[in-house]
Amino acid sequence: MVKLKSNDDKEFEVEEAAVIQSEMIKNMIEDGCATSVIPLPNIDSKTLIKVIEYLNKHINMGKAAETGEEDDLKEFDEQFVNMGWEELFDVIMAANYLNIHELMELCCQSAADRLKNKSVRAVREMLKITNDLTEEEEQEIINDAPWAFEGPEIDDTVN
Amino acid sequence: MTMTTGGGDKEDTDRVDRISSLPIDIIRRIHLCLPRVDAVRTSVLSQRWRTIWASHPKIYLNEEDFGAEFSVFRDKDEVDFSKYCDGEKEKRKAFLTYLQKSLDIRHKYFEHVDTFFLQMTVENASAESLVKKWIDFALKKKVKTLHISLKSRYGKRFDLCNIAFIAATLVDLRIEYCQISNCSFILPTLSSLCLVDVFIEDNDFKDLLAGCPGIEQLRITLYSKKLPTMVVSNPTLKLFGLYYPSFNGKVLIESKHLESLEFSFSRKFMWDIEITSRTTVRNLRLRGVNDQDRTLTHFINEFPLLEILVISDCSNLQNLYLSQRNLSSFEIYQVDEVEVRIDAPKLKSLEYTGGLTLFPGIEASKGLEFVRFYLNPEMLNDGWYIWLRNILECFAHAKHLSLICQSEQAIIFPDELAEVLLPTINDLKNLEIRIDSFAATSQQILDGFVWILPGLKTLSLTLGSITKVIELAELVSSSLPFYVALEHLLAISS
Numbered sequence: 001m002v003k004l005k006s007n008d009d010k011e012f013e014v015e016e017a018a019v020i021q022s023e024m025i026k027n028m029i030e031d032g033c034a035t036s037v038i039p040l041p042n043i044d045s046k047t048l049i050k051v052i053e054y055l056n057k058h059i060n061m062g063k064a065a066e067t068g069e070e071d072d073l074k075e076f077d078e079q080f081v082n083m084g085w086e087e088l089f090d091v092i093m094a095a096n097y098l099n100i101h102e103l104m105e106l107c108c109q110s111a112a113d114r115l116k117n118k119s120v121r122a123v124r125e126m127l128k129i130t131n132d133l134t135e136e137e138e139q140e141i142i143n144d145a146p147w148a149f150e151g152p153e154i155d156d157t158v159n
Numbered sequence: 160m161t162m163t164t165g166g167g168d169k170e171d172t173d174r175v176d177r178i179s180s181l182p183i184d185i186i187r188r189i190h191l192c193l194p195r196v197d198a199v200r201t202s203v204l205s206q207r208w209r210t211i212w213a214s215h216p217k218i219y220l221n222e223e224d225f226g227a228e229f230s231v232f233r234d235k236d237e238v239d240f241s242k243y244c245d246g247e248k249e250k251r252k253a254f255l256t257y258l259q260k261s262l263d264i265r266h267k268y269f270e271h272v273d274t275f276f277l278q279m280t281v282e283n284a285s286a287e288s289l290v291k292k293w294i295d296f297a298l299k300k301k302v303k304t305l306h307i308s309l310k311s312r313y314g315k316r317f318d319l320c321n322i323a324f325i326a327a328t329l330v331d332l333r334i335e336y337c338q339i340s341n342c343s344f345i346l347p348t349l350s351s352l353c354l355v356d357v358f359i360e361d362n363d364f365k366d367l368l369a370g371c372p373g374i375e376q377l378r379i380t381l382y383s384k385k386l387p388t389m390v391v392s393n394p395t396l397k398l399f400g401l402y403y404p405s406f407n408g409k410v411l412i413e414s415k416h417l418e419s420l421e422f423s424f425s426r427k428f429m430w431d432i433e434i435t436s437r438t439t440v441r442n443l444r445l446r447g448v449n450d451q452d453r454t455l456t457h458f459i460n461e462f463p464l465l466e467i468l469v470i471s472d473c474s475n476l477q478n479l480y481l482s483q484r485n486l487s488s489f490e491i492y493q494v495d496e497v498e499v500r501i502d503a504p505k506l507k508s509l510e511y512t513g514g515l516t517l518f519p520g521i522e523a524s525k526g527l528e529f530v531r532f533y534l535n536p537e538m539l540n541d542g543w544y545i546w547l548r549n550i551l552e553c554f555a556h557a558k559h560l561s562l563i564c565q566s567e568q569a570i571i572f573p574d575e576l577a578e579v580l581l582p583t584i585n586d587l588k589n590l591e592i593r594i595d596s597f598a599a600t601s602q603q604i605l606d607g608f609v610w611i612l613p614g615l616k617t618l619s620l621t622l623g624s625i626t627k628v629i630e631l632a633e634l635v636s637s638s639l640p641f642y643v644a645l646e647h648l649l650a651i652s653s
Contacts, residue, residue, distance in 0.1 A: 071624070089177045096185055104188070112192030120203050127178045132206050141203045144260055147253035148199040 002029070003037040004052075006045040011037060018055040023099035042097050047090040054080060054103055081110035085126065119156040120149070126158050179207055187215045195224040199257065213261035216273035218297070220261075222280065225254040254279070258289055262296060272300040278308040278335075281317045294322060301328040308335035308355075316358055324370070339363050344370025351376040361388070368393055378402070378421075400444075404428060415439070420462075423447055437462050441485075444469040448476075456480050470494070491516075492533075509557075515546040518553055527557040534564040541579070544572050548580050548611065555587040563593040571599070571607030585614040593621040601627060 002019045004012045020026040028034040040048065057076050081088065088107055095103040115123055124131060133141075142149050178186065190198050190212060198212040226247065265272075275297035281287050290309065297305060305326075309317035316338040324332075325345040332349055338358040349371040357379075359367070368374070374393050378400040389410040391399060396414035400421035409431040412420075417436050423446035424430065434440065440462045448455055448470075456479055459468065464485050470476075471492035479499045481489070486503040489510075496514035506524040512533035521527075532550060536543050547570065554560050564570055570592065572580060590612065594604070601620055609615060618629045 086177060089181065092185060093181070096182070108185070108189045109192045111189045112197075115189075115193060115201075116197050118197075120200060123201065124204055127204075128176050129179060129204050129208070130176060131204070133203065133209075138203055141209065145199050145202075145253070145256055147249065147256075148196050149203070 002034060004048065005037045005039045006043055006048045007041050008045050010045040010048075012045075012048060012052055014052055014055060015059065018052070018059045021055050021058060021100055021102070023101070025098065040094075040097075043094045044090070047087075047094050050080075050083075050087070050091055051094050051098065051100070051103070055100070058102065077106055081106060085111075085114075117153045117155050118158075119154050122156050122158045179205070183211070183214075186211055191215055191217065191219075195221075195257065196253075199260075210264050210268050213264040214269050216269075216271045217276075218261075218272060218274060219276045220258060220293070221276065221278045222251075222254050223278065225257070226250040255286060255289065258293065262289070262293060265296065265300075270300060272297050272302045274304040274306075275302045276304075276306045278306075280310045280312065282312045287317075290317075291322060298324065298326040298329070302326060303328055304331040305329055306331075306333040306335075307337065308333075310336050316356075339367065342366075346371050347373060349374055351378075353378040353380075355380040357381075364389070376400075381405070401430070404430065407431075409433070412436075418442060420444070424449065432458075434462075438464055441465060442467040445471070445473070447472045449473070459483075509554075515542060517546075517549065521553050522556060525556070527554070529559050529561075530554045530557040531561045531563060534562055534569040536569050539568055541576060543569075544576050545579065548572075548584070551587060551612065552584045555584055559589065559591065560587070561591040561593065563595075565595050567594050567597050567599045567604050567607075570594075571604060572611065580611060583611050583613050585612075587612050587614055588616045589619075590615060590617075591619040591621075595623070597622045601629075605629070 001013045002016050002025065004014060004019070004025075006012070016029070020029065025034065025038060028038065043051070057073070057080075083091070088111060092104065092107045092111070095107060114126070118126070123129070131138075190201070193201075201208050202210070202212050275293070277290065277293060279286075279290070281290050294305075294307065307319075309319075311317040316336050318338040318340060319334070319342055320338075320340045321342065323343045323345075325343065327347060329346050329349050331351045332346065333353040333355070334357055335355040336357070340358075340360065340363055342363065344367050350373060352367075352371060352374055353376075368377075368391060371393065373395050375395055376398040377391060377393075377396060378398075379389070380402040381404040388408065389401075390413070391411070392413035394415050396412070396417055398419040398421070399410075399412055399414070399417060400419075400423075401410060402421070402423040403425055405425070405428065407429050411433045413435045415436050417434065417439055419442035420434070420440055421444040422430070422432070425447055429449075441464065443459065443462055443465055445455075445459075455473070455476060459465070460480075460482055463483070465483050466485050467488045468481070468483070468486060469490040469492075470479075471490075471494075473494050476494050476497050479497060480502075481500065482502040484504060486501075486506055488508045489501065489503070489506060491497075491499065491510070492512045494513040494516065497516045499516055499518050500520050501518060501524065502520065503524055505526060507526055508529040508531075509521075509527065510531045510533070512535060514537075534547070551560075562570060592604070592608075597604075599607075601622060604620065604622075605618075609618065616630070620627050620629060
């Protein structure tokens with residue numbers, strides 16, 4: 001078992017087989033730097049719980065492929081990324097810090113899927129991006145590539 | 160799921176732009192998962208987002224992302240833009256502006272290029288000039304991986320003439336459907352070169368190889384008649400592969416450290432293959448070799464120190480005799496009924512699919528660990544089951560024997576054959592069976608199959624996606640399947 005400590009001082013025990021999906025922790029264990037508790041100053045307990053949930057489910061990835069449990073895993077993944085943007089960014093940052101490749105891919109793909117076919121207004125609204133372009137600049141960008149801004153598939157809703 | 164919705168421009172106290180404060184690498188990663196059109200649309204979100212869409216060090220420029228059909232293997236007469244309808248012309252224009260805009264942005268703001276992938280049809284001089292600018296840009300910006308797949312109009316090859324492929328960083332180069340003429344090559348770090356359906360004359364080919372002094376892997380998929388004799392002598396070369404040449408020809412490999420050879424032929428064509436350094440070759444993969452048996456056997460055994468051998472789709476083959484003292488892995492796929500004699504004391508793993516091939520002498524390979532048979536019978540007749548029984552017998556000594564079948568009929572022995580199939584095989588202890596689509600229950604499969612293996616201790620049975628490990632002790636104590644079979648047998652003989 002490996003102990004992880006979140007930045008709000010909560011400790012979690014995780015099986016080694018699960019936690020080594022994190023390249024960063026795997027390296028620490030291999031270098032013998034993981035003797036007691038591993039502090040994770042960038043990750044709060046709420047996010048860490050999500051990450052551990054993912055690690056535990058993906059513990060036997062190779063085995064799942066062999067026994068045909070991929071469907072189950074796929075369903076889990078779909079459910080897993082069903083979270084708000086804030087939470088998703090927290091998990092992305094944690095996955096980036098811990099260097100968990102598959103989790104990173106999953107979350108980035110989910111973020112991209114949510115942005116796909118969305119109108120500029122919808123994306124700004126969803127991501128709370130403040131538009132600091134002047135009207136002229138905005139028009140100039142659109143004129144450069146008008147095909148990117150029109151079409152029946154563009155969706156102006158924010159969910 | 161909670162999300163702020165609606166609201167227009169009203170003041171929002173918790174309005175924190177999280178995404179823009181993420182590290183740029185993460186934003187780029189999300190960007191890379193987006194369709195290109197959506198990626199371009201983010202350029203108008205805010206000042207910071209204006210250039211992000213064109214900033215990833217991995218560059219993928221593919222006309223297919225803009226609705227063009229490019230697939231070559233779908234149709235021999237490839238799509239060309241002279242046939243494009245109006246809607247597609249718009250897409251074409253969009254792709255070209257995308258190419259131009261992203262190049263402009265990169266020129267201005269971004270230095271680093273890691274991967275450059277370009278797939279498109281180059282239909283006129285302005286597109287050609289743009290393509291050449293891009294290739295030049297990628298080479299100058301220290302690209303490591305360069306893949307270009309270019310066609311000209313009317314399905315013709317795009318001529319990469321007079322391009323200077325000079326880069327001190329390039330490791331991996333793949334060129335598809337082009338013609339290479341009068342190019343210069345100075346690629347000291349290139350390790351892998353792949354040419355797919357490329358027109359190249361002898362002299363240009365020589366120049367190309369001479370410009371890649373460190374090349375380790377060379378793969379050529381050839382349709383062109385313009386290269387009748389291929390001579391490769393780069394001393395660093397470890398892997399040479401030739402796939403689907405569409406004419407007869409000759410290849411001479413003089414590289415001294417060659418480790419791997421891969422050949423795929425379509426049936427009609429014969430190739431004269433000459434390798435000077437046969438004792439260094441460890442891996443040999445042959446596909447579609449249409450040759451006299453003795454020639455193939457002879458060809459393989461000319462490499463005395465093979466460790467991995469893969470043979471597939473050799474339909475005329477009848478006999479194969481392998482004498483390989485270091486051979487560790489042997490895979491043979493899609494052959495007819497062949498007799499394969501293997502003298503390979505170090506053989507560890509064997510995989511097979513095909514006709515009713517026998518493996519006399521395999522018992523002598525004592526160290527066999529993994530044996531996999533993919534059972535996809537074309538016809539289920541008496542011969543099939545007798546063959547299967549023989550296979551079980553001669554591979555009984557393997558540590559892990561697996562049978563993988565599409566349906567359970569391939570392994571359930573018909574009752575009326577029980578007598579012919581005796582005696583039972585007593586020394587097979589462990590077996591794995593995988594059945595993709597099944598109608599029978601595991602008990603029916605056991606009853607129809609396991610009686611012939613009274614010594615079996617564990618059976619790992621996978622039906623569809625569910626795996627059960629059945630301990631043998633249960634079988635022996637109940638002994639049911641065996642007696643059921645015996646009863647059948649008695650009934651038949653009386």
